[in-house]
Amino acid sequence: MSSTFSLKYMSRRVSCAFNLLQVCLVVAVLALLVTASPLFAENALNGAENTAEAETEAGVAAAEVIQAPALAAIAPAPAADEPLSPRMRAALGYVAQRYRVSADALRPIFHAVQSTSQELSLDPLLIVAVIGVESRFNPFSQSVMGAQGLMQVIPRFHKDKLPANAGKAPLLDPVTNVRVGSLALEEAIRRNGGLMEGLQQFAGATRDEDQTYATKVLSEKQRLEDAANRRLGRG
Incomplete structure (x- = not known):
């Protein structure tokens, strides 16, 4: 009986020690988890941020690839290789200030005026003056008579001057309008034998003996x- 009691006592002691060891192990694991959790949280947060950043960069890159053709399609035509003359640059600055138009928006127009005026032997400031009088540099203006764009060209009168690949509304393109309008102006001056008469013809005001339109354009040019x-x- 004494032997049986000793065995039971030893078994109970071993069981208590085992249970105590289990409790200690659980406490140690919990302590380790509590200590390590900020590090795990930080790593997880960093991982999420890195992933989000990578996805954002990839999205931006993809958007740039997608938008590039669209932006190229609506961007202004590149400026001509020949730089603007000092006289034209100075006139551009004046026009931008007077008409409150962006100099960047005016620059392609002034390049078109400069190159066309050289080709047709016209004073470029004469063309600029006509644009100022006709449209105040609004490339989308249209009169009740159907005159369009910067130089208020009437399409049906100047179909022969339009480029072969002209679209549905070519005269609303500033560069095309400047070229067609300048061709019409040069033709009017040449056929009428003088600047004043040519300007009146260009405006469709040949019956105006006071030559009001021509005077207005030349005042603007001055x-x-x-x-x-x-x-x-x-x-």
Whole structure:
């Protein structure tokens, strides 16, 4: 009986010790988890941020690839290789200030004026003056008579001057309008034998004996000349 009691006592002691060991192990594991959890949380957060950043960069790159053709399609045509002359640059600055139009928006127009005027032997500031009088540099303007764009060209009168690949509304393109309008202006001056008469013909006002339109254009041209000279230090 004494032997049986000893065995039971030893068994109970071993069981208690085992249970105590299990409790200690559980406490140790919990302590380790509590200690390590901020590190795990930080790593998890960093991992999520890195993933999000990578996905964002990939999304931006994809958006740039997708948008590039669209942006290229609506961007202004590149400027001509030949830089604007000092006189034209000075006139551009005056026009931008007077008509409150962005200089960047005006630059392709002034390049078109400069190249076309050289080709047709016209004074570029004469063309700029006509644009100012006709549309105040609004490339989308249209009159009740159907005249369109910067130089208010009537399409049905100048179909022969349009480029072969002209679309449905070519005269609303500033560069095309400048070319077609300048061709019409040069033709009117040449056929009528003089600047005043040619300007009146261009405006469809040949019966105006006071030549009001021509006077208005030449007054605008003189303002451009004076402003350009002041900006160049010549006035």
